[in-house]
Amino acid sequence: MNKTNYIFVTGGVTSSLGKGIISASLAKLLQARGYKVSIQKLDPYINVDPGTLNPYEHGECYVTVDGAETDLDLGHYERFTNQPTSQANNVTTGRIYSEVINKERRGDYLGETVQIIPHITDEIKNRIKHLAKENELDFVITEIGGTVGDIESLPYVEAVRQLKWEMGNQAMVVHLTLIPYLAAAGELKTKPTQHSVKQLLQLGVQPDILVCRTEHHLNMGIRNKIALFCNVETTSVIESIDTDTIYKVPILMQEEGLDTEVLRKLNIKDNRKTVLTKWDKFLNRLKNPTHEVTIGLVGKYVELKDSYKSILESFIHAGAENLCKVNVKMISSENIDDENVEYMLKNLDGVLVAPGFGNRGIDGKIIAIRYVRENKIPFLGICLGMQCAVIEFGRNVLGYEDAHSSEMNSRTNFPVIDLMEEQKNIDNMGGTMRLGAYSCQLIEGSKTFDAYQKQDIEERHRHRYEFNNEYKEKYTAAGMSIAGINPKRDLVEIIEIPDHPWFVGVQFHPEYSSTVANPHPLFVDFIKAAKDKN
Numbered sequence: 362m363n364k365t366n367y368i369f370v371t372g373g374v375t376s377s378l379g380k381g382i383i384s385a386s387l388a389k390l391l392q393a394r395g396y397k398v399s400i401q402k403l404d405p406y407i408n409v410d411p412g413t414l415n416p417y418e419h420g421e422c423y424v425t426v427d428g429a430e431t432d433l434d435l436g437h438y439e440r441f442t443n444q445p446t447s448q449a450n451n452v453t454t455g456r457i458y459s460e461v462i463n464k465e466r467r468g469d470y471l472g473e474t475v476q477i478i479p480h481i482t483d484e485i486k487n488r489i490k491h492l493a494k495e496n497e498l499d500f501v502i503t504e505i506g507g508t509v510g511d512i513e514s515l516p517y518v519e520a521v522r523q524l525k526w527e528m529g530n531q532a533m534v535v536h537l538t539l540i541p542y543l544a545a546a547g548e549l550k551t552k553p554t555q556h557s558v559k560q561l562l563q564l565g566v567q568p569d570i571l572v573c574r575t576e577h578h579l580n581m582g583i584r585n586k587i588a589l590f591c592n593v594e595t596t597s598v599i600e601s602i603d604t605d606t607i608y609k610v611p612i613l614m615q616e617e618g619l620d621t622e623v624l625r626k627l628n629i630k631d632n633r634k635t636v637l638t639k640w641d642k643f644l645n646r647l648k649n650p651t652h653e654v655t656i657g658l659v660g661k662y663v664e665l666k667d668s669y670k671s672i673l674e675s676f677i678h679a680g681a682e683n684l685c686k687v688n689v690k691m692i693s694s695e696n697i698d699d700e701n702v703e704y705m706l707k708n709l710d711g712v713l714v715a716p717g718f719g720n721r722g723i724d725g726k727i728i729a730i731r732y733v734r735e736n737k738i739p740f741l742g743i744c745l746g747m748q749c750a751v752i753e754f755g756r757n758v759l760g761y762e763d764a765h766s767s768e769m770n771s772r773t774n775f776p777v778i779d780l781m782e783e784q785k786n787i788d789n790m791g792g793t794m795r796l797g798a799y800s801c802q803l804i805e806g807s808k809t810f811d812a813y814q815k816q817d818i819e820e821r822h823r824h825r826y827e828f829n830n831e832y833k834e835k836y837t838a839a840g841m842s843i844a845g846i847n848p849k850r851d852l853v854e855i856i857e858i859p860d861h862p863w864f865v866g867v868q869f870h871p872e873y874s875s876t877v878a879n880p881h882p883l884f885v886d887f888i889k890a891a892k893d894k895n
């Protein structure tokens with residue numbers, strides 16, 4: 362195709378309808394037809410990126426290869442399409458405004474009054490077109506965050522209106538809504554959908570396709586009614602029924618004909634019947650496990666599952682690879698103490714200690730790690746989880762009584778985890794961590810090397826502190842091995858305990874790069890070790 366087509370995905374009625382999953386599923390279906398697709402998320406908040414947000418606000422902060430701190434939906438995009446995203450795939454209102462204000466200060470608009478229309482909307486449109494241009498795409502799917510009618514999303518909807526007008530049938534809108542079921546009336550209700558489409562119409566945007574989230578199947582009567590009231594064809598009313606796994610959504614969307622409808626609306630002739638062979642194979646493995654394990658996820662944001670989204674999804678990929686159902690028990694590290702640790706962890710097949718920042722819940726993480734180290738329970742520590750493993754080993758094996766990370770205790774006698782040199786003069790908190798993909802050299806014979814089956818890897822980082830190399834010799838002499846090093850800077854990226862069935866701590870975030878097509882090797886081997894423990 363020599364032109365890019367633009368698909369905008371908006372949401373109405375309520376948040377959390379799964380716009381990200383629908384966008385990722387549509388991308389998957391178009392990709393299966395051989396098209397080049399990328400998905401972009403526009404977030405209406407004023408933070409420049411979600412890096413400074415508490416996970417309780419919008420869930421996990423997802424990090425791309427190029428080091429952008431982004432919305433967790435980008436994780437879904439990568440997991441579904443198996444393609445890397447970048448900073449260009451996530452734009453926030455904060456980023457748009459700071460760019461426009463910078464241009465104003467530079468004098469780019471000299472003489473003009475700088476306004477939401479056209480300056481902010483032009484900047485939004487540029488970001489959308491830029492993604493297409495950079496990557497020579499057949500399709501850009503742009504997901505507009507928030508719900509139609511929110512004050513914050515008005516400039517985005519206006520940008521969509523303008524682009525739709527400029528591009529004619531090269532652009533279209535998929536609107537996601539909710540069809541609630543009223544148990545008392547025993548009926549599905551279409552009115553909220555009608556109202557949310559009216560909201561869009563008031564802003565000058567006629568949706569082309571409605572994807573209707575529902576707990577019950579939509580019969581022809583309901584589909585015709587929605588079509589009539591919302592000015593769409595009946596074939597453009599797509600049912601999105603609740604399902605037990607998000608990974609079934611591409612198949613459900615294919616059955617409902619979302620991709621064929623999109624192509625028809627964009628006047629693209631394509632009668633191919635696509636088959637998602639690999640995807641089906643994955644679903645089959647997921648649905649027919651021969652084993653079952655329970656993994657404890659020890660962290661401090663356990664009340665909100667979205668805080669650990671990529672970790673939970675990585676378990677699903679690794680579970681399918683091992684034909685093993687993975688039950689995850691979320692354990693708040695604040696609730697773990699010396700007395701109850703055995704009760705809390707003894708029946709688990711593996712323990713993952715999560716990434717994080719700050720002092721809250723640190724003691725429980727260290728106590729949990731001591732228990733799994735001494736009781737030979739498979740362990741994976743990610744970022745802060747790896748740092749806690751180093752602290753625990755320092756205190757309980759090497760006898761460094763107050764060993765700590767200088768993040769938690771700047772006056773410790775044993776700063777076994779310390780601030781990285783280049784972090785020492787940093788004042789701004791936003792976007793200044795060690796971010797994005799860095800290379801790591803694995804040591805042959807390590808568990809990590811066994812997992813990856815190669816020496817040179819690249820993994821994504823998001824941290825300010827690191828293993829303090831002054832302690833390297835003491836640690837290795839006492840039985841903790843260094844299994845991976847950043848060759849340029851001689852940074853310790855992986856620690857292991859060889860005299861343990863499976864004890865691995867990584868300074869990077871393997872969870873960001875696990876996809877359906879490529880389950881992450883460390884998660885795969887961690888689940889394998891948990892399975893073998895039984």
Ligand code: GLN
Pocket residue numbers: 715716717718719743744745746768823824825826827
């Ligand atoms: N707080 C730690 C650091 O900045 C770990 C960060 C993380 O777990 N992502 O080094």
